[in-house]
Amino acid sequence: MTTAPVSENGFRRILNSIHIPPVYFFLVLVFLGGGFLDQVYADGQIFKNPAIMLNIVVRSVALGIVAVGQSLVIIGASIDLSVAYTISITAVMSSYLMQGKTANVPMTIVGVFGIGLVIGLANGLTITKLRVNPFIATLGISLIIKGIINASFSNYTGSVPQSFEFFGYGTLGPLPVSILILLLIVLGGWFVLSRTKFGSHLYGVGGNSEVARLSGVRTDRVLIGAHIICSMTAVLAGLFLVSQMRSGAPWVGPNGVYDLNSIATTVIGGTALAGGKGGVWGTLGGVLIFGVLETVFNQLGVNPYLKTVLQGAIIVIAVASYTLRSKKEAA
Amino acid sequence: MTESTSTTQARSSNALRSIWGGLKRVPPVYPVFFIIFIVLGLLNPGKYQSMNGIMMFLRTAAPLGMLAIGEMLVLALGGFDLSVGAIVTFVVLVSSKLLANDPSNAYPAILIMLGFGVAIGLVNGLVVSYLKVPSFITTLGMMLLVRGGALYWVGGAPQGYLTDNWRIFGRGFIENVPIFSRIPYALIALLVFGIIAYFLFHRTHFGKQILAIGDNVRASQLSGVRIRLVRGLTFIICSVFAIIGGILLGGFGGVNVTIGEGMEMQAIAACVVGGVLLGGGKGNVLNAVFGAFTLQAIVNLLNLLGLPKPYTDAVQGLIIIGAVAYVGLTSARKR
Numbered sequence A: 001m002t003t004a005p006v007s008e009n010g011f012r013r014i015l016n017s018i019h020i021p022p023v024y025f026f027l028v029l030v031f032l033g034g035g036f037l038d039q040v041y042a043d044g045q046i047f048k049n050p051a052i053m054l055n056i057v058v059r060s061v062a063l064g065i066v067a068v069g070q071s072l073v074i075i076g077a078s079i080d081l082s083v084a085y086t087i088s089i090t091a092v093m094s095s096y097l098m099q100g101k102t103a104n105v106p107m108t109i110v111g112v113f114g115i116g117l118v119i120g121l122a123n124g125l126t127i128t129k130l131r132v133n134p135f136i137a138t139l140g141i142s143l144i145i146k147g148i149i150n151a152s153f154s155n156y157t158g159s160v161p162q163s164f165e166f167f168g169y170g171t172l173g174p175l176p177v178s179i180l181i182l183l184l185i186v187l188g189g190w191f192v193l194s195r196t197k198f199g200s201h202l203y204g205v206g207g208n209s210e211v212a213r214l215s216g217v218r219t220d221r222v223l224i225g226a227h228i229i230c231s232m233t234a235v236l237a238g239l240f241l242v243s244q245m246r247s248g249a250p251w252v253g254p255n256g257v258y259d260l261n262s263i264a265t266t267v268i269g270g271t272a273l274a275g276g277k278g279g280v281w282g283t284l285g286g287v288l289i290f291g292v293l294e295t296v297f298n299q300l301g302v303n304p305y306l307k308t309v310l311q312g313a314i315i316v317i318a319v320a321s322y323t324l325r326s327k328k329e330a331a
Numbered sequence B: 001m002t003e004s005t006s007t008t009q010a011r012s013s014n015a016l017r018s019i020w021g022g023l024k025r026v027p028p029v030y031p032v033f034f035i036i037f038i039v040l041g042l043l044n045p046g047k048y049q050s051m052n053g054i055m056m057f058l059r060t061a062a063p064l065g066m067l068a069i070g071e072m073l074v075l076a077l078g079g080f081d082l083s084v085g086a087i088v089t090f091v092v093l094v095s096s097k098l099l100a101n102d103p104s105n106a107y108p109a110i111l112i113m114l115g116f117g118v119a120i121g122l123v124n125g126l127v128v129s130y131l132k133v134p135s136f137i138t139t140l141g142m143m144l145l146v147r148g149g150a151l152y153w154v155g156g157a158p159q160g161y162l163t164d165n166w167r168i169f170g171r172g173f174i175e176n177v178p179i180f181s182r183i184p185y186a187l188i189a190l191l192v193f194g195i196i197a198y199f200l201f202h203r204t205h206f207g208k209q210i211l212a213i214g215d216n217v218r219a220s221q222l223s224g225v226r227i228r229l230v231r232g233l234t235f236i237i238c239s240v241f242a243i244i245g246g247i248l249l250g251g252f253g254g255v256n257v258t259i260g261e262g263m264e265m266q267a268i269a270a271c272v273v274g275g276v277l278l279g280g281g282k283g284n285v286l287n288a289v290f291g292a293f294t295l296q297a298i299v300n301l302l303n304l305l306g307l308p309k310p311y312t313d314a315v316q317g318l319i320i321i322g323a324v325a326y327v328g329l330t331s332a333r334k335r
Helices: A004-017 A023-041 A050-075 A083-098 A101-126 A132-153 A162-169 A177-195 A197-207 A209-214 A219-245 A259-266 A280-300 A303-324 B001-024 B028-045 B051-076 B084-099 B103-131 B135-154 B164-171 B185-203 B205-215 B217-222 B228-253 B263-273 B287-306 B311-335
Strands: B173-176 B180-184
Touching: A023 A280, A023 A303, A050 A083, A050 A177, A050 A197, A050 A219, A050 A259, A050 A280, A083 A101, A083 A132, A083 A259, A101 A162, A101 A219, A132 B263, A132 B311, A162 A177, A162 A219, A177 A197, A177 A219, A177 A280, A177 B028, A177 B164, A197 A219, A197 B103, A209 A219, A259 A280, A259 A303, A259 B135, A280 A303, A303 B103, A303 B135, B001 B028, B028 B164, B028 B287, B051 B084, B051 B164, B051 B180, B051 B205, B051 B228, B051 B263, B051 B287, B084 B103, B084 B135, B084 B228, B084 B263, B103 B164, B164 B185, B164 B228, B173 B185, B180 B185, B180 B287, B185 B205, B185 B228, B185 B287, B205 B217, B205 B228, B217 B228, B263 B287, B263 B311, B287 B311
Parallel strands: none
Antiparallel strands: B173 B180
16 A cells, blocks of 8 residues: 555656656657658658658757757746847858858857847846846847848848858768757756856746845846847857858748747746746757657648648647646736 | 915925926826827928828827737736737738628628637637636747638638728728818727727726736735636737727738738837836726827838838837836836
8 A cells, every 4th residue: 555655756756856848748749649640641751761850850950049048038037039030130141241251251150149249238238227128128129130130131142151051961970960069059058057056046036036136146147148148049040040041031030930939949848938947958848849840740741821820739738738737827 | 475475485386396296197108109299290290280190190000009908908917919910910811801802791701800809819818727828828829820820711812802891990081070180980999999998997897807917816816806707808808909900900001911910019019118017917008009109100200211111120129128118217216
C-alpha cells in the first residue's frame, strides 16, 4: 500500500530532476500526429527520411534565435514587438553594406550589431526611464524602424558575398552550421538565465519588480540589458536570413511575423507572459513545434490560408494544454 | 475695506486655482487633439475650418473610433484583443462574397457579420475563461484564425465588389443638415454605439465590474463578480464593435485584402493615447474615441505636410511613445 505512492514520488522526482518542459510532450504528439497524417495522406517522408528532421530544425533557426531573446525579455515581464523590423533593418543594411564583397563582411557585422545595440537601448530606456508600457514602447520603436527602412529601401538591395552564405548553408561535418548556431544561442540563453547573477536578477525583476528593487537589484539596468540582448538576437536572425536569401528586403521580418511568432513560441514553451517564470529550453520546444507544423503542412499540401487557420488554433491549444490546470484566472 | 479686498483677492485666486485645477484634470488627449486639429486648420483652412471638412475628417476617423471603444473595454478588463484588425479584413472580404454583387443581400450580409462578431467574441471569452489561455495568445490565435479563415473562404482574393447600399454606412452622408451642412452615417453610428458603450461602461454595474476585474481579478471574484460572464460579454462587445468598424471602413475604403492589417495595434495605441492603462483598471470611452481621432489627425497632418507614407509611420511611432511617456511621467510625479 505504501509502496505505490513512494514509487510514484520516485518517478515524479526523476521527472522533476530531468526537468523536461511539458511542451516537449506536445512536440512529440504533434510530430507523431503529423507523421501519421503524412503516412496516410502523403508520401510518408517524415518518418522515413532523416534529412527531413534536420530540415525541420534548419527551418526553425531564425525564429529560434529571436525567440531566445524574446524569452529573456518576457521573463523580465517586458515584451519586444520590434524584433521583426530589427530583422528587416539588419537584412537590408547588411546586404547593402556588403555589396557582395567579402572584405566588407567584418565591418558590416560590427555595423549591424551596432544598430541592434541602439535599438535595444532605445527600447530599454523608453521602458525604464520614460516609463512607457513595453508593449507601446516597442510598438512605437518598431514603427520608427519601419518608417526608416521603407523610406530608404523599397526592394532587394545589394547582396551578400558567396563566403557569407556559409552561415546559412554551410555544414560542419554532418551538421549544418545554422543548427550549431541555434544550439549555441539556446545554450547561451540557458547559461545567462540560470548561471549568472544577471539571470537571477531578471527572474526577480519579472516576478516582482518592486521587491527586486528593494532588495538591491538595479531593475532598470537588468531590463535594459535584457532588451539589448533581445535586439542582438534579432540582428543575428537577420544576418542568418540574409545569408540564406543572398539579398535583404524590407519585408523579411514582418513577412515572417517574427514578432508575434517569437512571443507565441515563448509562451507555448511555458514562459509566463506576466514574467518571472520560464526558460529557453521550453521556447526551443515551441519553436520546433512550429517547424514540425510547417513541414507537415508542406508535406500534406495544405492550402496556405488554411495553414494560417490551423496555426492559430494550434497556438491556442498548445498554450491551453498546461494553462488548463492552473487555478488562477487568466487575463 | 482692506479685509474685503483681501477676501475678494483670495476668492478670485481660489477661483483661478480651481479653474487651473480643473484644466489640469482634463486628460492630455484633448489639448493634443485640438492643437493638432488647429494646426491642420491653419495649414489647410479650406478643408479643416469648414463644417464640411470636419465632417469628412470624422467620417475617416469613425472606424478607428469604433475599434478603440471595443478595445478599450477589453484593456480595462486587463486583457488584450489582437483579433480586431483581422475582423475588419474578415468583414470586407466575406461581405464581398456574401453580397455576390446583389444589393438585396446587403442587410442579411450585415446581420450575418454581426452574428460572426458575437461568435468570435464568445470564443475568445470562453477560451480565456475556461482554458485559461492569456487573452494576448487567445486573440493572437483568433487573429490568425479569422484572417486565414476569411482568405480561405473567398479563395485568397476578394470576390466581387461591395454594393453601394452596403457601403453607404461608411461613406454616405445625410445631406443638407442645418449648421452641420451634412452628417456622415459613420459619425451617427459612432455616436450611437459610443453612447451605448458610455452608458454600459460608466453608468452600470457591468462597467464597474469590468474595472474591478481589471484592477484585481481575485478580489472581484471574492466579492461576487461573475468574472466569466463579464469577460465573455466584454469580448463579445469588442468583436461586434470591430465588425461595425469593419463595415464602416469597408464602406469608406472598398474591397482590399490588407484593409485591416495592423488595426489592432492602432486601436490599442489609440486607447493608450486616450489614457487607458494596459493591464486594466482604468478606461474612458470618450477618451478612447479622442485617442483614435488624435491618431487620425496625426496621419492627416503628416499627409498634409507632404511626408511620404514611411515617414508617417516613424513620426506616428514617436508621437505614440511621446504621448504615453508624458502621461506616465506626469502621473508618476503625482504619486
